[in-house]
Amino acid sequence: MIELQSVNKWYSPTFQVLKNCSLTVGKGEVVVVCGPSGSGKSTLIKCINALEAVSDGRILVAGAEVTTPKADLPALRARVGMVFQSFELFSHMTILENLCIGQEKVLGRSREAAIAKANQLLERVGIAGQAGKYPGQLSGGQQQRVAIARALAMDPVAMLFDEPTSALDPEMINEVLDVMVSLAQEGMTMVVVTHEMGFARKVADRIVFMDGGEIVESATSETFFAAPQTDRARAFLSKILPH
Numbered sequence: 001m002i003e004l005q006s007v008n009k010w011y012s013p014t015f016q017v018l019k020n021c022s023l024t025v026g027k028g029e030v031v032v033v034c035g036p037s038g039s040g041k042s043t044l045i046k047c048i049n050a051l052e053a054v055s056d057g058r059i060l061v062a063g064a065e066v067t068t069p070k071a072d073l074p075a076l077r078a079r080v081g082m083v084f085q086s087f088e089l090f091s092h093m094t095i096l097e098n099l100c101i102g103q104e105k106v107l108g109r110s111r112e113a114a115i116a117k118a119n120q121l122l123e124r125v126g127i128a129g130q131a132g133k134y135p136g137q138l139s140g141g142q143q144q145r146v147a148i149a150r151a152l153a154m155d156p157v158a159m160l161f162d163e164p165t166s167a168l169d170p171e172m173i174n175e176v177l178d179v180m181v182s183l184a185q186e187g188m189t190m191v192v193v194t195h196e197m198g199f200a201r202k203v204a205d206r207i208v209f210m211d212g213g214e215i216v217e218s219a220t221s222e223t224f225f226a227a228p229q230t231d232r233a234r235a236f237l238s239k240i241l242p243h
């Protein structure tokens with residue numbers, strides 16, 4: 001479904017942020033990417049929907065190459081939904097409009113079909129009844145669920161999450177994680193950058209550990225948590241897991 005082949009990226013001639021990263025994410029697989037701050041996790045997933053360009057290497061999504069000048073980026077970004085730490089909703093549009101605009105402009109859906117889909121998804125993420133409000137009138141947890149619903153409205157083949165709960169107050173984290181858990185259980189292909197190791201244990205098929213721009217480990221969550229293979233992963237886990 002998603003394939004990274006020897007991806008390298010330099011932000012400047014002296015700073016290589018991604019070093020020979022290769023990764024295959026199968027259909028329906030949930031991969032959690034973790035690692036220390038600055039290790040390149042956000043950059044890696046942004047490359048998957050071409051929000052960042054790779055310097056060399058290839059990325060394929062559902063058989064189509066992302067890393068070619070010929071890539072159809074609007075179509076790619078509809079197929080691969082992305083949810084950011086900072087929600088990135090359109091603040092001047094109602095929740096309903098946030099969910100409809102991409103469906104109408106990119107997918108060419110009729111107004112009626114877009115509204116029906118939006119309402120169905122708002123119901124699914126537990127915020128039916130808020131459709132007429134503006135993002136600023138909702139809590140952070142509600143805004144993030146809107147962002148997930150907006151991505152799902154495009155019928156994506158995969159979803160990318162970049163620290164989706166990092167900006168939320170603790171009591172709102174679970175309401176967002178619950179939506180992500182149900183998506184995972186329904187078979188959505190997902191790549192999730194997160195420090196929520198409880199989520200990782202519960203739904204990740206695989207954990208990818210990054211450090212210094214490299215994919216240092218890629219293992220099932222059982223193996224990764226019980227028997228990390230490298231000192232770097234052990235040091236990371238000892239900092240973030242309760243003792």
Ligand SMILES: Nc1ncnc2c1ncn2[C@@H]1O[C@H](COP(=O)(O)OP(=O)(O)OP(=O)(O)O)[C@@H](O)[C@H]1O
Pocket residue numbers: 011017035036037038039040041042043044
């Ligand atoms: N546009 C950019 N130009 C130059 N350097 C950048 C840019 N974006 C990120 N970086 C640097 O690249 C490195 C990796 O950043 P990235 O955000 O991918 O890491 P991360 O592992 O997601 O970190 P965090 O967990 O703190 O979000 C960092 O040192 C960051 O400062």
